[in-house]
Amino acid sequence: MIKLERISKGFPGVKSLDDVDFEASAGEIHALLGENGAGKSTLIKTIAGVYIADNGVIYFDGKKCRWSSPKQAKDSGIHVIYQELMLFPELSIAENIFVGSAPLTRLGTINYRLMYERADEILNKLGHKLDPKSLIKDLSIADQQMVEIAKSLVGDVKLLVLDEPTAVISGRESEILFDRMKILRNEGICIIYISHRLEEIFSIADRVTVLKDGKFVGCHKVKELSHDLLVGMMVGRELSDIFPKKKFPSFEAAPVLTVRNLLALPKVKDVSFDLYAGEILGLAGLVGAGRSEVAHAVFGSTTRSDGAVTLGGVPLDVPSPRESIDQGLGFLTEDRKGEGLMMLLDASVNITAPMLSEFTTIIGLDRSREKQAAEDEIRRYRIAVPYPGFDVNKLSGGNQQKILFGRWTRACRRVLILDEPTRGVDVGAKVEIYEIIRKLADEGLGILVISSDLPEIVGLCTRVLVMREGQITGEVNGTDINEELIMKYATAAKKAPSVSVT
């Protein structure tokens, strides 16, 4: 169905795809696997006509193709469901489903009645009950995802690409999705499926192509593969090389952070936990389970409705970021560009931002001391930045993340909350970041890691809390920590999801 030969695509500073071959045929579910930054998204966008490859040829349906816009790719029968949902919040479900292809009346106007009917049909096929007239902005993330999937069922789709669709939906919805994918496959549609979760790939995919650092690693039938072999292909090294050795903290001293009955509606409903000095505590769960919201409520960047937080024995009763920082609590947010860095400002400004008062004298900021501090952090974390005055928007994701580590480890003495610390970071930097986290814990910091990357949680943490719909549904300790158990707590409680680990 689709065949890519020696595709290369570079961006200023990065070679995102390097001579990649890829091929998928009609009537199969073809998994595309790779670490963050392996080039999966770039490959997808090249197929979808968003990016134009620098080199290489694309054959689609037997013909050589060169799309210059998403519209051309779409018209040829390619539908992509991106990770960030591509929906219009102010338009109705039906209009989103039929964007650009609404059923028309004889006069050429949009036939709303027919459109609602057909939208209803499609949603029913998906086994999802939604009012096609309601607006997207009023829907939950899972429902929005279903609308996104419903979009693909309109028109003559030949190739369907799903970019990590299960990251935001629950186990039941995943099952529905997988059933639907199998039906589509049997109808002869080619499906490219991207996911981090190996279990899903083993349960649904026919073949798998692995990318690593923008290069093609291999393409195999799933039946011929074992779990470990696949991980080896994806990562290029043993798991034990990636994660530093776990060390268990002492639970004898009083916990450094206690959270009791934390309530921050609508996302956080009654959360309590303790964090000990030197501990790396994981907070797992599906996207939308309320993990980041817990972090924000603890840190004081959103208002809490109720609950008590103490830090090093001191209650944080009037929560505000300033107060938390002064008490020694740091929060490295999930969205590096949106909530973390000041992209247009330089490295040293970004590093020293939380503790300007440290450098303030009567006549103003002490620039030389500030620069010195920034240089210390740059050296400590081996950040590839030529000088402290260098703008951060020109750094790679890994180095940007290390700048944030520099910022927060300088500012906080007791507890560090890390929300998705390795998102959008290449494997090399990932390993470095894991080492940093381990070292910080050894230095006596309590660390709370929020991550959707289950291997990361499993490999890094000595204790894991699992959240579902705003509540903690389980706690996993020590050697019990595995992906299956975490997923069991994270999804519908009664039965474990139908995925299996080989």
Added chain:
Amino acid sequence: MNAISSVGILRTNFQFCQVIIPLALFGLIAVATILKPSFLSLNNIQDILTQAAPLALVVLGQAFVILVRGLDLSVASLMASSAVLATAFNATSDAMIPVIFAATVLVSACVGLINGMLVTKRNVSPFLATLAMMIVLQGVRFYYTQGAPYGSLPEGFRFLGVGRIAGIPVNICAFCVCFCFLCWLLHKSSFGRMIYITGGNPTSAKLVGINADRVTIFCYVISSVMAGIAGLFLVGFVGTVDNWVGRGYEIDAIVACVLGGIMLTGGKGTLWGAATGALILILIFNVVIILGLPVQAQLIIKGIIIIVIAALFSRANEP
């Protein structure tokens, strides 16, 4: 590491923009001097600077607001309002001048406070908030004067606009004082750093413990106060008060900031740049006159320049 090797190109591109502004300045001066040799005479330079001072004061304030991702369209209206306010005292003695100044600063600060509160607390877009403020001020002013200002100003006011201290025009002195203070505030103090952080990323500013709302409001207050003071100096320079003192200055101030490399997306730019922008704008107006073009040609040139320069900067800063 790959990322850094390509950075060179981007950097030169950005520097190109930083270089082009001073170049434009020297280019304009050169053109003017060739056309009119007396252009570079001390007297003429002083004239031009005197002319530029009120605008430059407004530009400095506008720069603060733009740095925190805002926009202040109410400055021109506020200039006229402060001029009208000055006449309201109907003062004849120069001793009243400090009182007039104090009243202007106070009223302007309140205006800035309201602008800032609307933008931060009510989440009104800066464009609309300051636009509405512009219209409201205009209405209040006209209602008070019933269309034509009356009342008188103390003699000393002329001194503000055209007088000299030790040979240097008073309003240039005033500009220098304001410039030095604001430069210190923005570029040296930790509060200035907070402004850059807030403008660079308001969300992360909040997350690093900065009261972003307060910083933003303060920037609007600075802008308004500078506009109020500029209004008084402009009255001193022009010599008469009318309801439209400073008309068009809001646009000129924004143009000057854009010319000076202050990015409308916030967090980038310097006061030096802003002041240079103001000077370039005034020079353009002068060159238009030297060339014997109709005064209205300024508008055309201004329009072209703002689009071209904005385009250059926006291209240079694309990731």
Added chain:
Amino acid sequence: MDLSRIGYFVRRFSLDPSLIIVIVLLVVVVTAGFLLSDRFGTMRNFMNVLEQASGLGYASIGQALVVIVGGIDLSIGSVVTASTVLMAAVVNVHPALMIPMIFGTLFFGVVIGFVNGYVTIKTGVHPLIVTLGTASILNGTVLIYTLQPTGSVPYWFEEFSYGRIGNVPISGIVMLICFLLVWVFLRYFQAGRALYAVGGNPEAAHLSGIRSNRVILFAYSASGFFAALAGAYFVSRTGVGDPRVGDPITLASITPVILGGLILGGGKGNILGVCLGVILISLLSNLLNYMNVSTFIQWVIQGLIIIVAVSVYVHKGKKL
């Protein structure tokens, strides 16, 4: 009518809360008018208001279209001015060209709008700056040509603004038809829905195969068209090309757009709300005139309306 029925209608016709606010305000103003002035509540007066509202109406339609795609057009006033001067000046010399010039003027508006859109797309400069720039260029050009009202048009062209069909002013009818057509276009045509899509989520629109650039170009061109139409209306009213006539129009055209519940940043709003906004503002100013409230106070009221309208409609995260 009980409340549940109102709720039903709100859902049935998917009425925006902001639309309801405008309707309530309209009722308030009209009621107040009947109580406070005996000259206000006459059919004659309402027809006059309709006639006077249409200039603002045309301009607001254009502004609304640009705002829906996430932009703003600050050149509307200058296009109005330039159109009046262009039309009056040319027709003054060649009276026979009157009818071609009507179309010529509208075409001129489209061209200016197109340029606005094109520059915005190609340079990535904020539309605020781009349209400010074109406004400055147009104003400068017009003012170099003339500082005083100039030119003239044939007497019959007056009919476009003052003419009546029965009792109803032609200009008002044209305005209402324009609003209706734009509403139908925005609601019932794919191309119209594309405006909302581009304004609501530009990236998604691009990836959904909508040609965003064309949509944006269309919106700006339409804005230019309606501004030129407003220009034609003013020529018809005054018979001359006035280099100052458009000055207040730019900002005035934003108020009804905001009142109608369109948010700056795009992707949302009903054009009929804008129509009601235009009528509301015209009625209000008419009423205030009857009550001998000075124009100056009316300015203050206009400013307060903007502030209140914007602060009441919650704008989530979207800022211009």
